Amino acid sequence: MTRTILGALLATASIAAPINAQTAPQMTRDNGAPIGENRASRTAGESGGVLLEDTTLIEKLARFDRERIPERVVHARGTGAKGVFVASNDLSQFTSAGLFTPGKQTPVFVRFSTVIHPNGSPETLRDPRGFATKFYTDQGNWDLVGNNLAVFFIRDAIQFPDMVHSLKPSPVTNRQDPNRFFDFFSHTPESVHMLTQLYSDLGTPKSYREMDGNGVHAFRLVNAKGDVVFAKFNWKSKQGVKTFTAAEAGAQPFNVHTDDLYANIKAGNHPSWDLYVRILKPQDIAKLDYNPFDATKDWYGMEEIKVGTMTLNEVPENFFAFTEQSAFAPSNLVPGIEASPDRLLQGRLFSYADTHRHRLGANVQTLPVNAPRVSVVNNNQDGPLTATPKDGDVNYFPSRSAPKATETAYRQPAYELDGLAQAKPISKTNNFAQAGWFYNNRLDAKGRANLIANMAGDLGQVKDPKIKTIMVSYFYQADTDYGTKLAKAVGVPMSQVEQAVAEYKAEEAKATQLAAR
Numbered sequence: 001m002t003r004t005i006l007g008a009l010l011a012t013a014s015i016a017a018p019i020n021a022q023t024a025p026q027m028t029r030d031n032g033a034p035i036g037e038n039r040a041s042r043t044a045g046e047s048g049g050v051l052l053e054d055t056t057l058i059e060k061l062a063r064f065d066r067e068r069i070p071e072r073v074v075h076a077r078g079t080g081a082k083g084v085f086v087a088s089n090d091l092s093q094f095t096s097a098g099l100f101t102p103g104k105q106t107p108v109f110v111r112f113s114t115v116i117h118p119n120g121s122p123e124t125l126r127d128p129r130g131f132a133t134k135f136y137t138d139q140g141n142w143d144l145v146g147n148n149l150a151v152f153f154i155r156d157a158i159q160f161p162d163m164v165h166s167l168k169p170s171p172v173t174n175r176q177d178p179n180r181f182f183d184f185f186s187h188t189p190e191s192v193h194m195l196t197q198l199y200s201d202l203g204t205p206k207s208y209r210e211m212d213g214n215g216v217h218a219f220r221l222v223n224a225k226g227d228v229v230f231a232k233f234n235w236k237s238k239q240g241v242k243t244f245t246a247a248e249a250g251a252q253p254f255n256v257h258t259d260d261l262y263a264n265i266k267a268g269n270h271p272s273w274d275l276y277v278r279i280l281k282p283q284d285i286a287k288l289d290y291n292p293f294d295a296t297k298d299w300y301g302m303e304e305i306k307v308g309t310m311t312l313n314e315v316p317e318n319f320f321a322f323t324e325q326s327a328f329a330p331s332n333l334v335p336g337i338e339a340s341p342d343r344l345l346q347g348r349l350f351s352y353a354d355t356h357r358h359r360l361g362a363n364v365q366t367l368p369v370n371a372p373r374v375s376v377v378n379n380n381q382d383g384p385l386t387a388t389p390k391d392g393d394v395n396y397f398p399s400r401s402a403p404k405a406t407e408t409a410y411r412q413p414a415y416e417l418d419g420l421a422q423a424k425p426i427s428k429t430n431n432f433a434q435a436g437w438f439y440n441n442r443l444d445a446k447g448r449a450n451l452i453a454n455m456a457g458d459l460g461q462v463k464d465p466k467i468k469t470i471m472v473s474y475f476y477q478a479d480t481d482y483g484t485k486l487a488k489a490v491g492v493p494m495s496q497v498e499q500a501v502a503e504y505k506a507e508e509a510k511a512t513q514l515a516a517r
């Protein structure tokens with residue numbers, strides 16, 4: 001039966017009606033030369049081999065062979081949309097960044113993503129969700145490369161490759177394995193805040209439209225006078241925050257989030273988010289019982305100032321050209337917005353631009369989705385796929401015949417440093433308090449029950465009792481109710497949890513003594 005249908009299809013293909021040359025555009029090779037036959041290879045007679053001189057065939061196969069670029073090493077599965085950001089509140093007292101002038105419209109491109117799972121994986125798997133925004137401002141591109149969750153697992157970039165290795169499929173079994181990532185996290189107590197958020201239903205958003213976004217890091221804002229404050233940015237969905245339970249997420253179609261986003265935009269139901277900023281003055285840093293440049297911490301309780309609204313109103317005309325080739329980098333900053341000393345952010349300043357040169361090449365920022373909407377004036381040049389060569393023969397600086405300006409107003413202000421060059425963990429680690437606060441203040445009874453069940457589903461698979469006990473002891477230190485319920489759910493006796501807490505506290509006291517020396 002199958003053979004009959006296939007045979008019929010093949011027969012149909014070979015007798016397809018000729019295309020009307022009057023109306024259809026003439027096909028060409030990539031060199032523009034017209035193609036006379038696009039369905040039969042050139043062969044040596046009816047029964048002979050295919051000829052190497054069939055350049056149409058060879059070019060077609062060679063181009064096909066090169067259609068894929070490396071997928072993002074993380075955040076591979078994603079979807080993008082175009083839109084606009086409209087500023088509503090004057091931020092000039094804090095930053096000289098022009099995009100925050102009330103009424104100012106700045107075009108944006110946004111890409112949402114999952115983190116660990118590969119391109120082509122279901123969109124509803126438990127994961128943080130990437131929320132990356134490229135603002136095409138009048139002073140160059142500003143990329144706010146954030147997540148839906150407000151904090152991160154680790155506080156130092158040097159741990160990122162190890163953490164991602166533990167979360168990615170095992171190099172032996174090729175499967176994600178809680179034994180591996182909880183082994184890593186049992187050495188990383190600062191991950192407890194993020195793990196609590198991830199295993200709540202926020203780890204399975206209902207749609208990309210119905211989730212918030214967070215810049216996570218502190219940024220340094222500088223105003224026209226050179227005054228400095230620190231700031232965190234976050235997006236609040238005007239559609240509200242909605243989540244799936246684990247069971248609901250598991251029952252969704254494979255492409256549900258992309259389909260939802262595209263369908264709503266195409267129907268004119270354009271999703272929008274308000275952008276908020278929280279400001280921390282340098283003189284207030286010492287008052288906090290945590291380090292505000294520690295990405296495992298949120299700035300709970302600080303005033304949020306609304307600065308504008310972003311609306312997504314256009315589905316990109318081509319997925320590969322826009323979404324796949326989009327390249328967001330925390331190092332894409334504009335005057336008035338600078339990096340803070342956050343050690344995770346400092347590592348990201350290098351990593352993204354580096355991976356883009358590997359994934360997309362040296363000319364990544366000339367691709368339409370990445371190109372700034374202002375002139376680029378510098379002497380960077382050449383490299384693979386140079387489509388926009390620089391004018392003139394002065395490709396050096398300085399020059400009398402073709403001078404270029406470097407306005408001193410754009411110099412980054414100096415800041416004071418103290419201390420030793422050293423590789424030493426931060427003080428004021430305060431690893432658990434905010435996780436406990438989140439558990440009690442951001443989750444209702446059902447949310448807490450779902451968190452315990454979701455966490456137990458993965459932690460319960462861990463074979464090494466030591467890893468399981470240490471993990472439970474961390475959650476117990478965040479909140480005793482949380483830890484007690486989790487201990488019961490994964491079968492760890494409370495006496496062992498208490499013992500692990502005592503061991504942790506002894507280690508912590510030793511580390512504090514050492515750090516004080």
Ligand code: HEM
Nearest residue numbers: 072075111130131132146147152157160216347348351355
């Ligand atoms: C993507 C590295 C932490 C959010 C990526 C990519 C790399 C990377 C290499 C792939 C980029 C590409 O191929 O275009 C790192 C490192 C981190 C870190 C080294 C820590 C040191 C974070 C944090 C956040 C985050 C804390 C959230 C605040 C994202 C997002 C993307 C991404 C949203 C996807 C961007 C897109 O849609 O193209 N990260 N990451 N990452 N990362 Fe990170």
